[in-house]
Amino acid sequence: MSEEASAVSMLRPAKRAPLPQAPRVFDAQDVVPAPSSLRERLEQMRARYHGVHATTLLEAAIFDEFPGRVATVSSFGSESVVLLHLISQIDPTVPVIFLNTGKLFGETLRYRDRIQAKLGLTDLRSVGPHPGDERVLDPDGTLWSRDPDACCNFRKVLPLRRSLAGFDAEITGRKRFQTVARSSMGPIELNGSRFVINPLHGWSLADLVAHIEKYDLPRHPLVADGFLSIGCMPCTQRVKTGEDYRSGRWAGSDKDECGIHENVEGDGI
Numbered sequence: 337m338s339e340e341a342s343a344v345s346m347l348r349p350a351k352r353a354p355l356p357q358a359p360r361v362f363d364a365q366d367v368v369p370a371p372s373s374l375r376e377r378l379e380q381m382r383a384r385y386h387g388v389h390a391t392t393l394l395e396a397a398i399f400d401e402f403p404g405r406v407a408t409v410s411s412f413g414s415e416s417v418v419l420l421h422l423i424s425q426i427d428p429t430v431p432v433i434f435l436n437t438g439k440l441f442g443e444t445l446r447y448r449d450r451i452q453a454k455l456g457l458t459d460l461r462s463v464g465p466h467p468g469d470e471r472v473l474d475p476d477g478t479l480w481s482r483d484p485d486a487c488c489n490f491r492k493v494l495p496l497r498r499s500l501a502g503f504d505a506e507i508t509g510r511k512r513f514q515t516v517a518r519s520s521m522g523p524i525e526l527n528g529s530r531f532v533i534n535p536l537h538g539w540s541l542a543d544l545v546a547h548i549e550k551y552d553l554p555r556h557p558l559v560a561d562g563f564l565s566i567g568c569m570p571c572t573q574r575v576k577t578g579e580d581y582r583s584g585r586w587a588g589s590d591k592d593e594c595g596i597h598e599n600v601e602g603d604g605i
């Protein structure tokens with residue numbers, strides 16, 4: 337085992353906590369159902385933008401549907417640059433929210449800075465957990481090993497909820513191929529009263545790689561090292577050849593989402 341792999345493996349618990357029997361932390365959080373007016377608008381938008389290219393959907397969301405009221409959320413992970421590149425070509429001032437959990441790889445932070453400079457993103461917001469939450473819930477920084485749902489909740493879900501409070505819509509880079517839960521995802525959804533725009537929902541991994549190569553976009557440096565889906569350091573492993581794309585995330589547990597996309601309604605068009 338290489339020195340780096342050894343260092344990463346030492347950060348993992350010898351034994352995972354038992355699978356949760358109770359609802360996950362974020363399952364229990366109350367998301368107020370959308371009023372009927374927003375549901376009607378959802379259906380109208382789905383009909384209006386049925387089958388359009390990702391760029392067309394992004395232009396519509398940024399300029400027509402939610403001018404000044406839409407932000408994107410990016411992990412600056414393995415293929416995040418595709419969505420950020422598309423957005424930067426349309427309007428580089430769209431707010432980009434980056435969840436700096438305090439547990440990320442240093443490579444991710446440097447990659448974020450590199451991509452911001454290359455694409456000219458003018459409104460990158462790095463948000464983190466509330467210091468009070470961290471002090472009370474995770475004073476020694478090991479909550480991820482005992483209760484990853486609770487860790488994701490205060491490091492990701494709550495900060496994102498605070499940072500999106502002023503927006504009517506968020507643009508995500510989620511793709512159908514990533515997880516079973518995402519396999520029926522559509523391009524436009526509702527999460528409570530906030531619209532969720534998924535311009536890349538139907539893109540394959542090959543489509544993403546082709547876009548990256550066509551525009552000569554920088555890859556996250558850890559991709560070349562075998563990390564296909566990149567999140568926090570303690571909860572991300574390399575993916576072996578032939579293994580599932582996200583098998584390196586929370587490996588050995590049934591967890592495959594951090595919770596920031598829970599409660600999204602609808603299966604799209």
Ligand code: SF4
Binds near residue numbers: 485491568570571594
């Ligand atoms: S991915 Fe792991 S370290 Fe990051 S917030 Fe979730 S449980 Fe915590």
